[in-house]
Structures are given as structure tokens and as C-alpha cells.
Amino acid sequence: MKILVIGAAGMIGQRLVRRIAEDGTLGGRPVERMVLADAVEPPIPSGWENRTEAHVIDIAAPSASEPFAQGWPDIVFHLAAVVSGEAEADFEKGYSVNLDGTRALFEAIRAENKRSGHKPRVVFASSIAVYGAPFPTRIPDDFALTPLTSYGTQKAICELLLADYTRRGFLDGIGIRLPTICIRPGLPNKAASGFFSNILREPLKGEPAVLPVPDDVRHFFASPRAAVEFFLHAATMDLDAVGPRRNLAMPGLSATVAEEIEALERVGGKAASALIRREPDETIMRIVAGWAPDVEGARARGLGFEADASFDEIIRAHLDDEGAGN
């Protein structure tokens, strides 16, 4: 089978590609070929040089799908997006990439479906940014999407398109609404959600980290490992069982900052948690207050998606993936 990953240079995209390359199969079927695309050159996994194409594309450009148009893949993973902060700062770029780029991809698939009848599975990366406060304690599967960012709006619109293109028979879509990814590897960044990762990742390296919100702030998480598993499961599950509501809130781990820090102490000791400096930031507090504290994800659980068991497990997986010294 042939697989296309759009957004293959991103943090989750790279992990997904490496995992498929290692497995060599997907849902029991051998993977013959991978096509990788992103706004920057996506890395090709070692040993796959002869079976992988890597394309630098502007997903918002009319010609974006041209590299895929000869022999469409069986499965399309679509993870490409301008992130939340950038979509808020640059209104036009956010709509162009996150909405128009996705719609152009779906339209290219529809054109091919019309031509040849080919109907690929499309796994779309959505986000809990589709929710906007006020929330119930746990957001149920049938809760309204009332995003409070342009990024969340764009993801919610693409979910609607995915469901309609699926219903019309142009593609076989499955949208997965990802929790906040934690622990993000790499350096601290200025994303408002960055501190959820920083306060674990940095102390584990012996570095200080800043906590800008109170310890009782609750949010909803998935590890990079769990996210990769979500994509693999979405690519191989029986979609007939999903029905017309093709966008699933993924199960995740709801935890307070205090619970994160307790897990850090259990894994890294008091020396680690002592590296966290509390510096309340009103702006970040206000932003975080609009975010989902907990999402039920009951349908996704019933369909075989699995959440991380605990923050201890998330931290150990991070150390395992990123190296002990990291």
C-alpha cells in the first residue's frame, strides 16, 4: 500500500513516519511506498530512501496536490497546519493554510474520485481547540464546537468538510481531535500551552522552568506516543462502525498542574520539582481559562482508541524516547 503524510516534518508527523517505516506494515498490509510532504523538507527514515518521495509544498497553493496526482495513495494522513498562535496573529495565512489548503486537498481527492473512483482513507488531525469555554466538567462527544480562536474555527470547519465529503462518498474520512501534546520535546517555546511541557521536560534535564498559572489549573493531555497510536488506529480501524459522525474526540489524560508535578517528583525526585519557579502571568491564565479541562472521548474509547494511563507513564515514555540525559 501507498501512504501520503502531509505535515511529515512536524513533531508528530516525523514520529508517525518513523513508526510506519519501522513497522513496514499498516493494519497487517505491507507498506510499499511513502510520500511525504510539508512546508519544509521532511526527513526520510533510514532504509526507506528508495521507497520514499519527499516534497516541499505550499498546501495553500493551487498546485499543492500535483505531486500526489500520479497514483493517489491508499491512506492520506493530513497533519499540516499553521499553529494556533500564528493563525491568530496572521488571519489570512491561517485561513489560507488551515482551511483553503485542506479544502483544496479534499477537492483534489474528489476530482480523482470522479475520474477513477479511487477513494482513499483520509486521517485528519483536528484539535481540542475546536472547543471554547464555558464547558461542562467533562466535555461529552455531542458538545457544540464554539472555538475561541481562528485556528479552532478552521479545524472545526475542516471537520465539517471531512464529514460531508465522506457522506457524499468522495473519500473515507476520520477526524481525530487531539488533546494538548505533552511532553513536547525540544526547547521551551512561547506557545501559551508550552509551560505544561516545560515544567516537566526542563527539570528532567536539571534545568529551571517557569510555571505561569496556579497549581490547580486542569487541562487535557496526550503523549506523543499516544498521538501516534491514535493516527495508526484511525488508519486501520473499521470505519463502517463510526457512522456519519466522523470526527472523534480522542481519549486523553485530564490532570492538574499539581498532578503533573507530583508525577515529576515520583520519577525525577524533589530536586526536579524544586526547579519549577512560580511566576503568575495574567495573560496566560486568561488564555488557559478558555481551554478544555477534560474531554470524555467515550465514542473513541469504544472504538479502540486508548489514552495514556498516567503522567508517570508520560514522563517515562518521554525519557525513553528522548534519551536519559535529555
Next chain:
Amino acid sequence: MKILVIGAAGMIGQRLVRRIAEDGTLGGRPVERMVLADAVEPPIPSGWENRTEAHVIDIAAPSASEPFAQGWPDIVFHLAAVVSGEAEADFEKGYSVNLDGTRALFEAIRAENKRSGHKPRVVFASSIAVYGAPFPTRIPDDFALTPLTSYGTQKAICELLLADYTRRGFLDGIGIRLPTICIRPGLPNKAASGFFSNILREPLKGEPAVLPVPDDVRHFFASPRAAVEFFLHAATMDLDAVGPRRNLAMPGLSATVAEEIEALERVGGKAASALIRREPDETIMRIVAGWAPDVEGARARGLGFEADASFDEIIRAHLDDEGAGN
């Protein structure tokens, strides 16, 4: 003040325009000028010939907003749409008119906002087609939008755009999610929902009508009069009280077909209800099973929107508006 009505030749659009022309004011402010637009020539209300422009536009064309670009109105009523059946039959036309046309309108307003700071109120006609079964007994305000038609998908997407353009300060939007309009005047049409009106309108004229579903089918209605009141209230209410969730499910009347027929008997006698012929139609039954039986509309009620009191009232208003002999 200056008012723009897009979709001014439609059934509700015409009534809204006539009502504003009769009142001469909106929210206590005198209306100086009306700009009417539709895909066909919109009628100009009598006495308003010198204060009204009528434009035939293709809302999906890039130049659609040009007639409005000299001196934007204070209030934009946007009712233009390809209807449900046509949007399902012609995928491209539905997306072009209902999604791209609406987005182009919002973009033209954003461009003017950027240029001059002008920020009109935009009243957007949405529909209960944004809901898709399965439903709770009464659909609450925070229920997920999972449309089962392309029309419903397009309306749901435009709701999301309206909320985001409002949040970003480009326009002051309010979306009103209309129940099924009943009694629709005119001749019986082939819309799947047509029978809800046909079984009242035709017997009131002494004509037979076909009922294709069982008497216990429940659906959710507003009269043309109530719909016009929704638009007027949306155009004049305090929008600061609405908050960021700018799309409101309108209150309506939930009733079974049996309840419709009982009201018909009370107003028109047994001779009227005897004109209804029961001819079950599996296709229509299946379509109608996906439609909302009842919508709470609690937020809208709290904000001053009012539902029809009873089907008796709906029938009497119809006779009043359309003439006794009709």
C-alpha cells in the same frame, strides 16, 4: 440608517423588506435607504422606489459585493442560499453559493473594516439543518452540529465563520438558526419538508393534499411571521449580551403531524382535514427521520426571541396574510 438585504427576492426576504418599508424604522431609527439583492430581481416595496436600489447578483461571483462597496450599510441581512435539495443535487453549486458566497461577503466587509473601520451588523439566516440525528428529545443550545446534508454543512461552516469574524472585530454578527417555515405560501413543491405546509395550506383552500409520513412524526416549526420577527429582533437587540457564541437556535413550535391536523380541524373544520390523503412514502419518511423533532432555544428565548404560540395561531396568521379565499 441604510439596510442591505441579500436574498431579498425569497419568501422570507420579501416579507422582511415589506415589513421594514411599512415600519420606516428599525429599532427606533429611521431607515433612509434599502439595498436589495438576489439572484433574481427583488421587488421594491411601493412608496420606496426612490429610496431603494435593487441588484441582481451572483453571490458566488468575485464581483458580487461591488454594488454595496460604495457606502456600506449599517445592517446586512444575509438570507441568500441554494436550498437543501439543490445543494444536495449539485455539490459544487451548493458550496459555491452557500459557503464561498457567504465567505466572500464576510471578506468584503472585512476589507472595508480594514479600510474605514466600518463594522456593520450582519444577521445571518442559518437553519436547523445544521443538526443531524441521533438527537436527544429536545436539542439543547450546546448540542453538536453534525449535519447530514451538504446544505446543513454549509450553514454550520458559515456559523463558525460568522462567530470568528465577530470575535476578530471585522463585523458584528448574529446567526439565527431557523426552524422549518410553516405554512409556506404558494403551490405545493417537491421539497421533502413540503408536506408539513401542504397538509394545511391546500385543505384551507378546499384542495386535497398528500401526507407521506405517519401522524406521529414530530418536527419543529416557525411561521413566516415569527421568522420576520426573529430577523427584526436580531437586527436591533443588544449583541453585547450574546457573548462569543453568536449563533442562536431560534425558539419554535414542536408539533406532530396529528397536532397540525387537529389545529386544522379547529380552524377549518372536519371538511378540511378530510382532504388529507395518507400515502406513505418510504424515502420521505427516511429523510424526515434525520430531522430535529424539537429544539430548546433557551438562550434565544432569554434574549427576547419569541416562538409561535400554537398551530391554531400559525393557521390564522396564514389566512390573514394570504387572504381568506386562499
